[in-house]
Amino acid sequence: MNAQDTRHKSSVGTEPSYRFLGRVLLKAALFFLLFNLAYMILDPLPHLGRLSLYNHLLPGRLRLPYSDDPSRSFNMSIPQLEAMFASHVIDDTRKTPDEYRVILIGDSSIWGFLLSPGETLAASLNALNLKSADGRLIKAYNLGYPTMSVTKDLLLLERGLAYDADLILWFVTLESMPWGKQLQSPLLELNPQATNDLIEQANLPLVIEQGQVAANDWWGKTILGQRRELADWVRFQLYGFAWAATSVDQVIPETYNQRMEDLPADPEFQSYQEGELGREELAFDVLRAGVTRAGDVPLVFINEPIFISQGENSEFRYNFYYPRWAYDTYRALLSDVAKEEGWHVLDLWDAVPNAEFTDSAIHYTPLGVELLSESLAKRLAHP
Amino acid sequence: MTLVEIAIVTALATGIAFIPNRIWRGWLILITSTITIYVLQPAVPLRNFGFWYPTMVMALILGTWLIVRPRESSISRQDRAALLVTVILMILIDLSRRFPQSLQIVAGGSPPLTTFIAAMLILMALAWFLSFWSWVRRAAPWLIAGIILAFFLTQKSLTIGLSFSKGMRLVSGQSVELASPLDLTWLGYSYIAFRLLHVIQDWKSGRLPSLEYRNFISYVLFFPALVAGPIDRVERFQGDIESTIRPSVQNLLEGGRRIILGCFKKFVLADALALLAMNEVNAPLVQSTGWAWILLYAYSFRLLLDFSGYTDIAIGLGNVMGFTLPENFQRPYLKADLTSFWNSWHITLAQWFRSYVFNPLTRGLRGVISREYTWFVILSGQMVTMTLIGLWHGFTWNFAIWGIWHGLGLFVHNRWVSYRRQTITNARSGRFASMQRVVGILMTFNFVSLGWVWFALPTLSMSLQTLHRLFGL
Numbered sequence: 001m002n003a004q005d006t007r008h009k010s011s012v013g014t015e016p017s018y019r020f021l022g023r024v025l026l027k028a029a030l031f032f033l034l035f036n037l038a039y040m041i042l043d044p045l046p047h048l049g050r051l052s053l054y055n056h057l058l059p060g061r062l063r064l065p066y067s068d069d070p071s072r073s074f075n076m077s078i079p080q081l082e083a084m085f086a087s088h089v090i091d092d093t094r095k096t097p098d099e100y101r102v103i104l105i106g107d108s109s110i111w112g113f114l115l116s117p118g119e120t121l122a123a124s125l126n127a128l129n130l131k132s133a134d135g136r137l138i139k140a141y142n143l144g145y146p147t148m149s150v151t152k153d154l155l156l157l158e159r160g161l162a163y164d165a166d167l168i169l170w171f172v173t174l175e176s177m178p179w180g181k182q183l184q185s186p187l188l189e190l191n192p193q194a195t196n197d198l199i200e201q202a203n204l205p206l207v208i209e210q211g212q213v214a215a216n217d218w219w220g221k222t223i224l225g226q227r228r229e230l231a232d233w234v235r236f237q238l239y240g241f242a243w244a245a246t247s248v249d250q251v252i253p254e255t256y257n258q259r260m261e262d263l264p265a266d267p268e269f270q271s272y273q274e275g276e277l278g279r280e281e282l283a284f285d286v287l288r289a290g291v292t293r294a295g296d297v298p299l300v301f302i303n304e305p306i307f308i309s310q311g312e313n314s315e316f317r318y319n320f321y322y323p324r325w326a327y328d329t330y331r332a333l334l335s336d337v338a339k340e341e342g343w344h345v346l347d348l349w350d351a352v353p354n355a356e357f358t359d360s361a362i363h364y365t366p367l368g369v370e371l372l373s374e375s376l377a378k379r380l381a382h383p
Numbered sequence: 384m385t386l387v388e389i390a391i392v393t394a395l396a397t398g399i400a401f402i403p404n405r406i407w408r409g410w411l412i413l414i415t416s417t418i419t420i421y422v423l424q425p426a427v428p429l430r431n432f433g434f435w436y437p438t439m440v441m442a443l444i445l446g447t448w449l450i451v452r453p454r455e456s457s458i459s460r461q462d463r464a465a466l467l468v469t470v471i472l473m474i475l476i477d478l479s480r481r482f483p484q485s486l487q488i489v490a491g492g493s494p495p496l497t498t499f500i501a502a503m504l505i506l507m508a509l510a511w512f513l514s515f516w517s518w519v520r521r522a523a524p525w526l527i528a529g530i531i532l533a534f535f536l537t538q539k540s541l542t543i544g545l546s547f548s549k550g551m552r553l554v555s556g557q558s559v560e561l562a563s564p565l566d567l568t569w570l571g572y573s574y575i576a577f578r579l580l581h582v583i584q585d586w587k588s589g590r591l592p593s594l595e596y597r598n599f600i601s602y603v604l605f606f607p608a609l610v611a612g613p614i615d616r617v618e619r620f621q622g623d624i625e626s627t628i629r630p631s632v633q634n635l636l637e638g639g640r641r642i643i644l645g646c647f648k649k650f651v652l653a654d655a656l657a658l659l660a661m662n663e664v665n666a667p668l669v670q671s672t673g674w675a676w677i678l679l680y681a682y683s684f685r686l687l688l689d690f691s692g693y694t695d696i697a698i699g700l701g702n703v704m705g706f707t708l709p710e711n712f713q714r715p716y717l718k719a720d721l722t723s724f725w726n727s728w729h730i731t732l733a734q735w736f737r738s739y740v741f742n743p744l745t746r747g748l749r750g751v752i753s754r755e756y757t758w759f760v761i762l763s764g765q766m767v768t769m770t771l772i773g774l775w776h777g778f779t780w781n782f783a784i785w786g787i788w789h790g791l792g793l794f795v796h797n798r799w800v801s802y803r804r805q806t807i808t809n810a811r812s813g814r815f816a817s818m819q820r821v822v823g824i825l826m827t828f829n830f831v832s833l834g835w836v837w838f839a840l841p842t843l844s845m846s847l848q849t850l851h852r853l854f855g856l
Contacts (some may be wrong), residue, residue: 246668
């Protein structure tokens with residue numbers, strides 16, 4: 001019997017001691033510490049975000065992930081930009097020579113609130129089978145994202161440019177333009193580094209306050225510190241199965257509160273009184289940064305359609321969001337700045353009839369989206 | 384239970400394991416189990432029922448013990464001490480409402496001490512008064528079993544539960560209109576009821592050993608098995624708690640392994656599968672047959688991993704303290720027939736029903752039905768037992784059909800085995816037997832999985848629609 005056999009026999013035949021137990025616990029603790037250290041050094045979360053079941057095992061999503069009710073919508077808001085884009089169908093679609101790629105940037109109206117993925121503006125444009133001037137088939141991709149801030153749009157535009165777009169359609173409205181609203185999007189708050197880089201590169205007059213920046217200390221870099229982000233990434237991948245099985249990514253209730261027809265007699269827009277809203281108050285610099293970033297890719301700003309109330313106090317206000325004076329001022333400013341800067345702007349503010357709005361002054365019914373896409377198609381064909 | 388709660392309970396179990404004295408270990412298990420039932424009871428909208436539900440359990444335990452304890456002996460000093468300790472514990476738990484919110488033991492508040500003491504005195508006076516009638520004394524086991532079952536029905540039948548809730552709301556001066564199923568969340572009551580009924584039944588049949596009150600409470604409320612079982616037998620538990628063998632490093636390692644394995648199964652695998660498993664939200668929306676099967680299989684494994692994960696945690700906690708709780712799952716999806724499946728799925732529940740429903744029922748039927756109708760005895764036994772197991776999960780048509788589904792399956796398997804015994808005499812070759820086994824596993828797994836369609840979904844129409852989808856109809 002050799003030494004190895006003897007050792008084996010004794011380990012099998014005897015009851016493990018407390019010293020053995022202590023060694024096991026010590027080794028486990030050491031292994032855990034080393035694992036965390038390696039995790040801190042490697043910082044794998046951004047790379048992990050690129051790994052996705054979507055577009056491989058599961059079909060890609062037709063719009064960026066967003067949801068307040070994950071268990072019923074099979075979708076969730078996930079702050080990791082890499083994971084968001086890796087789940088989008090644009091990440092998997094190789095551009096063919098006969099494709100004219102259009103990306104749509106904007107708020108919840110473009111993302112398609114209360115619309116199924118097949119009813120959004122991008123889907124509606126695709127259904128028209130439009131051709132570009134050079135005969136290529138126009139394929140639109142929905143990179144809209146709820147919450148109203150053009151800085152949030154700029155962040156997504158920057159990422160979207162990686163996908164070789166031929167045209168960018170950036171839908172804007174007054175509500176997403178004031179400087180005070182710019183950093184109020186959770187997507188920006190949860191991506192402080194990317195937002196800060198964006199602000200610095202575009203030299204925007206925005207400051208991320210300390211409270212808005214997520215902790216970036218050593219603990220936040222460990223696997224324990226990032227457990228929430230990791231769990232979200234895993235959950236997001238797993239929701240893809242139900243998405244693939246049902247094609248549902250949003251809960252659309254059968255009934256909901258309709259957009260407000262009768263309006264309060266409130267002359268203020270946010271905190272601005274009539275006459276106070278000027279060019280400096282609105283984030284045209286962000287739009288300018290977008291044009292710069294787009295470079296050679298044509299970019300068209302579209303003033304998105306709004307609900308125009310006929311109800312009480314409609315002589316003062318267009319809708320819940322906008323007093324008439326404020327919205328008229330914004331339209332005039334947008335037009336003036338566009339002329340000065342040489343931007344392409346389409347003003348489609350009244351392109352959708354009143355009946356085709358749903359729960360807010362900027363959310364459309366499926367028919368409203370169809371009307372908008374037809375109107376857009378005509379304008380794009382005959383600029 | 385959350386991971387934090389499991390960590391705390393594991394630390395407590397480890398602490399108890401290192402108590403060298405058997406008696407002190409017993410007391411600590413009693414105290415921990417009693418406090419645990421109050422701590423883990425979720426808050427309910429019914430005023431102070433976060434306190435009253437566990438307190439009602441304590442009253443039922445005492446009532447049951449008074450019935451099953453040996454009549455010839457008076458209550459021992461040890462038992463009086465256990466009673467005193469539990470009463471003091473309940474008073475302290477009640478008084479914890481005066482602590483800051485974060486330190487309060489009972490979620491959702493507890494009643495004033497005077498109310499608690501008054502309720503106890505009224506209950507004791509009532510019991511003392513009733514004990515004067517000999518027929519009440521004779522009927523006491525039936526009475527207590529009836530109360531246990533009545534509370535059980537409030538948990539399983541929404542109609543009865545809501546009536547109970549409305550009654551309690553009237554008593555406590557709360558709005559009757561706001562009665563809801565949320566009022567009925569009573570932690571671990573199903574398992575507690577089954578343990579108490581098992582004890583009463585074994586006492587009636589003369590099989591019950593003499594039980595100390597302290598050990599009896601610990602058996603019913605044993606904190607590792609409070610939330611999800613297993614349903615242990617009191618004779619076996621008594622052996623463990625009376626054992627003088629000190630827990631060993633081997634116990635700690637094995638217990639730790641089971642706890643970690645259980646946490647992995649529950650919190651990693653089962654919770655992940657829950658996001659894609661079939662449920663009432665995704666089932667009506669599934670667009671293809673293939674995906675319907677994927678979601679159904681995900682549900683099958685999710686259910687197994689969730690439940691067996693909790694069982695692993697319970698068994699592991701028991702191991703740490705030197706207890707050997709019974710296994711509840713033994714690779715049920717790898718069984719080649721439905722009978723074997725039910726011998727390896729929720730084993731302790733199936734054994735309970737076998738002991739207290741199937742065996743007495745079939746014994747009784749055999750006494751009145753001739754041998755040529757044995758098939759009818761088996762059919763009746765299987766159907767009644769499995770329907771009751773179905774209804775144990777809730778009084779709904781879907782659970783009843785799930786039970787009938789399995790009852791019929793077990794009956795068909797029984798007849799098939801009987802037929803094969805009579806007709807096939809030659810042993811099959813090894814290869815053929817292996818193939819037969821694989822086919823059996825696949826058939827059993829799919830039969831069980833299809834049964835989950837009734838179990839997982841809330842309505843008959845949704846289940847039927849899903850079955851249509853599964854078969855591409």
